[in-house]
Amino acid sequence: MLVTIEQMAKSPSPWLAAESELSDSVVSSRVRLARNVEGLPYAHRANTQQLEQSLSLAREAIQNANSLKTGSFMLMSELDDLDRQFLVERHLISHEHAENSSTRAIAIGDDEMISVMINEEDHLRLQSIQSGFQVMEAWRLVDRLDDELDASLKYAFSYEWGYLSACPTNTGTGLRASMLVHLPGLILTKQIEKVIHSITQMGLAVRGFFGEGSEVVGNLFQISNRTSLGTSEIDIVQSLEKVVKQVLEYERRARDILLRNARFEIEDKVWRAYGILKYCRKVTWKDVMSYASAVRLGVSLGVIDGLPVAKLNEMIFMTQPAHLQKRYGRKMDPGERDVVRAEMIRKMLTEDGKQASGDAAQTGEAS
Amino acid sequence: MLCDNCGKEPARVHYKEMKGNEITELHLCEKCALEKGIQLPHKKQPFMISNILASMAEEVGSDIIRCKSCGLSYKEFRECGRLGCADCYEAFKEQLKPLLRRIHGSNIHVGKSPRQSQDVFEKRRQIENLKVELTRAIEREDFEKAAEIRDKIKELEKISEDAGDN
Numbered sequence: 192m193l194v195t196i197e198q199m200a201k202s203p204s205p206w207l208a209a210e211s212e213l214s215d216s217v218v219s220s221r222v223r224l225a226r227n228v229e230g231l232p233y234a235h236r237a238n239t240q241q242l243e244q245s246l247s248l249a250r251e252a253i254q255n256a257n258s259l260k261t262g263s264f265m266l267m268s269e270l271d272d273l274d275r276q277f278l279v280e281r282h283l284i285s286h287e288h289a290e291n292s293s294t295r296a297i298a299i300g301d302d303e304m305i306s307v308m309i310n311e312e313d314h315l316r317l318q319s320i321q322s323g324f325q326v327m328e329a330w331r332l333v334d335r336l337d338d339e340l341d342a343s344l345k346y347a348f349s350y351e352w353g354y355l356s357a358c359p360t361n362t363g364t365g366l367r368a369s370m371l372v373h374l375p376g377l378i379l380t381k382q383i384e385k386v387i388h389s390i391t392q393m394g395l396a397v398r399g400f401f402g403e404g405s406e407v408v409g410n411l412f413q414i415s416n417r418t419s420l421g422t423s424e425i426d427i428v429q430s431l432e433k434v435v436k437q438v439l440e441y442e443r444r445a446r447d448i449l450l451r452n453a454r455f456e457i458e459d460k461v462w463r464a465y466g467i468l469k470y471c472r473k474v475t476w477k478d479v480m481s482y483a484s485a486v487r488l489g490v491s492l493g494v495i496d497g498l499p500v501a502k503l504n505e506m507i508f509m510t511q512p513a514h515l516q517k518r519y520g521r522k523m524d525p526g527e528r529d530v531v532r533a534e535m536i537r538k539m540l541t542e543d544g545k546q547a548s549g550d551a552a553q554t555g556e557a558s
Numbered sequence: 559m560l561c562d563n564c565g566k567e568p569a570r571v572h573y574k575e576m577k578g579n580e581i582t583e584l585h586l587c588e589k590c591a592l593e594k595g596i597q598l599p600h601k602k603q604p605f606m607i608s609n610i611l612a613s614m615a616e617e618v619g620s621d622i623i624r625c626k627s628c629g630l631s632y633k634e635f636r637e638c639g640r641l642g643c644a645d646c647y648e649a650f651k652e653q654l655k656p657l658l659r660r661i662h663g664s665n666i667h668v669g670k671s672p673r674q675s676q677d678v679f680e681k682r683r684q685i686e687n688l689k690v691e692l693t694r695a696i697e698r699e700d701f702e703k704a705a706e707i708r709d710k711i712k713e714l715e716k717i718s719e720d721a722g723d724n
Contacts, residue, residue: 236630342673345674350667351666351667352658352666353667355641359641360661362647362662364667418663418664420662420665421662421664423668423670424669
C-alpha cells in the first residue's frame with residue numbers, strides 16, 4: 192500500500208497506540224543503524240553522480256526487502272517544506288535530512304514502524320520505532336531489515352572497526368538505541384540533574400524531544416547509548432533497558448514522595464492543566480506539551496480516570512505545526528494555528544461523550 | 559544573552575524546568591550545561607567528537623595526511639568531524655586508533671557483521687583470542703602450549719586470507 196503524507200496526517204503514527212508495557216512513562220523506543228555502501232564516498236563528500244548512485248543502489252535494495260517492499264518511497268526533492276517538516280515531526284527524518292534535500296530520500300514501511308533515510312550523513316540510516324518500552328523489539332525489526340538490505344548491498348565494513356560510518360562516533364555497530372521517557376516526578380522533586388548526571392556517568396546520553404541537539408519539552412527525555420564500538424548490539428540494547436528501568440524506579444519513588452507530601456498541590460496542578468487544555472481557545476504547541484505532561488502524570492497516578500494514554504500521545508503529536516496544517520490542508524500563520532490547535536484538543540477531550548473523571552472519594556475530601 | 563549560571567559566557571543551551579506551577583527557563587553556557595550533564599545542541603559536529611578532537615589536536619604532522627580515495631586531509635577531518643569515505647579509516651588509521659578508543663572505550667568491533675564477511679570475521683575473532691592465549695602461554699613459559707597455539711593461528715590465518723580480503 193502506498194501511503195501519502197496526506198493520508199498519514201489523518202491519524203497518529205501506529206507506534207503511539209500506547210498498548211505496551213509502561214506506555215504511560217515510556218512514549219516510544221527507537222533503534223537506528225548507520226550503514227554505508229562500499230566504494231562510494233559519504234554523502235557530504237560525494238558529487239551528484241555518486242549521490243545518485245548510492246540513492247539508486249539503496250532504492251533497489253529496498254525494493255527487494257520484504258520489510259519495506261509494500262511501503263512508500265519518497266524523494267525529498269519532490270516534497271515541499273511543509274511535507275518535510277511533517278516527516279520531522281513524525282520522527283521519520285532528521286532536521287538535517289529535511290534541510291538539504293537534493294538526492295535524499297525516505298522509505299517508510301506500511302505501519303511507519305520501520306524506515307530508511309537515504310543519503311543523510313550516512314548512505315543509509317535504518318530505523319525502527321516501537322510503542323512503549325520495546326527497544327528489544329525495535330532492534331529485532333531493524334536487524335531483520337538490515338539482513339534484507341545486506342542481501343543486495345555491499346556495506347563498508349572492517350574486521351577491526353565494524354561498520355564504517357561518516358562520523359567515528361557511530362562506527363562499530365552503527366547502532367543508536369533510545370527511549371523517550373516522561374520524568375515529571377524527577378523535575379518536580381528537583382532530582383533531574385542528579386539523575387541525568389548519573390545516566391551520563393553510566394555512558395549514556397540524555398537528549399530532548401527530537402533527539403540530538405533538541406530541547407527538552409513536556410518533561411520528555413530521550414535516553415540513548417553513546418558508544419557503538421566494542422559492545423554487541425544486544426548488550427547495548429540490554430544496558431539501555433537496565434538504565435531506563437532504574438530511571439523509572441527513581442521516577443516512581445519521586446512520585447510517591449509527591450503524593451505523600453503534596454497530594455493536593457499535585458492534584459490541583461493536574462486538573463488545572465486538564466482544564467486549560469479542555470477550555471482554552473488559543474494555545475501554543477509548547478504549552479500543550481507542558482499541560483499534557485501534567486495530565487499524563489495525573490493519568491499515571493490515577494488522579495484522572497478514563498483518559499487513555501494514547502489520546503495524550505495523539506494530542507502532542509497531532510497538534511504540531513506541520514501536522515495541523517497538513518490535516519486542515521492549508522497553510523496557517525502561528526496565531527491561527529494556536530486557535531485551531533485549541534479547537535482540536537477540545538474535540539479530542541470531549542469525543543465519545545466520555546470524559547475524564549477523578550476519584551470521587553478523594554475529590555470529596557479535597558473540597 | 560549571558561549564561562544564567564556563571565554570567566560570563568554566552569548562553570547556548572536553553573532548557574526548561576517545571577517548578578510548582580511555573581515553567582522556568584534556564585539559559586546556560588556550554589560549560590555550565592556540561593557540568594549539569596545536559597547535552598549540547600551542536601549543528602555542525604557532535605559535541606563529543608569536537609571536544610575529543612580539540613583535546614588531541616597537537617599532532618601537527620598528521621594534518622597533511624590525505625586519503626588517496628576521496629582526497630580528504632586529516633586537517634579537514636579535524637575541522638568537520640566527518641570522514642570522507644571508508645578508505646579514510648585506512649589512511650588515518652594511526653590517528654583514528656586512539657580517537658576511537660577515546661570515544662568508545664574500545665577499538666575492536668564486537669557484534670554483527672555483513673553476511674559476506676561473517677566466516678572471515680569469525681576466524682579473525684578466533685585469531686585475536688588465540689593471540690591473547692599465546693601471550694599468556696609465553697608469560698608462564700609454557701612453550702609447548704605456545705607452539706601449539708602458534709600453529710593454530712597460522713592455520714586460521716591461511717584460511718581467512720584465502721577466503722576474504724578479496
